[in-house]
Amino acid sequence: MGEINQRMTRYVADHLRLPDDQASAVRQHYWQRYGATLLGLVRHHGVDPGDFLSKTHPGPELPEFVRRVQGERRRLEQLRGERWLLTNAPQHYACHVLELIGLKHMFARIITIETMRLCGRLCPKPSELIMRHVIKCSGRAPSQIIFVDDHSENLRTAHRIGIQTARIWASPTASARARHSGRPLSIRRPSYVQLQVNSLALLVRHQHRLSRK
Numbered sequence: 001m002g003e004i005n006q007r008m009t010r011y012v013a014d015h016l017r018l019p020d021d022q023a024s025a026v027r028q029h030y031w032q033r034y035g036a037t038l039l040g041l042v043r044h045h046g047v048d049p050g051d052f053l054s055k056t057h058p059g060p061e062l063p064e065f066v067r068r069v070q071g072e073r074r075r076l077e078q079l080r081g082e083r084w085l086l087t088n089a090p091q092h093y094a095c096h097v098l099e100l101i102g103l104k105h106m107f108a109r110i111i112t113i114e115t116m117r118l119c120g121r122l123c124p125k126p127s128e129l130i131m132r133h134v135i136k137c138s139g140r141a142p143s144q145i146i147f148v149d150d151h152s153e154n155l156r157t158a159h160r161i162g163i164q165t166a167r168i169w170a171s172p173t174a175s176a177r178a179r180h181s182g183r184p185l186s187i188r189r190p191s192y193v194q195l196q197v198n199s200l201a202l203l204v205r206h207q208h209r210l211s212r213k
Contacts, residue, residue: 003065007056008037015047035126035153036088038113042122049122053113057093066100071201076106078204081146084109086134088116088124126153131161146210148203152190159192164210166195166203 005027013023030040041047058065076083083106087094091112098104111134116124123130135142142162149155155165167189189196195210197203 003058004056007058011052011056012037012041015041016045035151036113036124038088039122039124049113053090053093057090059092059096062093062096063100066097068101072101073103073106075200075204076103079207082108084111084134084138086111086125088113090114125149126151126157128157128161131157131163135161135163143211146207152192155190156192165193166197166207166210167193168200168203169196169198 008027009020009024012018012027013020016023016026018026026040027037030037034040034043038047038049038052041052042049085094085098085107087110089097089112091110091114094110094112095104098107098110113122113124116122116127116130118129118133123133125131131147135145138145143164146164146166147155147158148166148168149158150168155167159165195203195206197206
């Protein structure tokens, strides 16, 4: 993510002709306002989504940034129900990551940002429209779906339309690093999150706490 953020900042700086510090602030502002930097760039600056996605996500060099975690496949298999991946990343990037970590065939459906279009408009997470569309495609009631994410706005939207929510909030390594820095991370569970964990292993262990509906 650090590499992607740097590439996005460079893209904004080049496209809007801004110094790096201002470009970084613009990137952050659009991410916080819309849930995706790309949406702000499309709406306010006419950026071509395909050009932005291809230039900000690693391609052939991606293996340098990705490592396989032992046991992840087994943990995913222990999650009950059908698994779908809903990501604001482009398809080539998302599928490449999944191939590198050996998990591509663990998902019944992979929904990437290129396909998040409704009425001709790009609607990535945290769009309520795209989440309702996913619910419709699943053929299930919202209460039968568990949405797992690490972004507050995505989780808030899912909760608002009746989906059960689980938040992956800071890995043990990140939590320890924050404590040692003197600025420990807040781990309070917000009202729009039913289950909060800091690893896939804990999600598997505590999934029974999410109601079966």
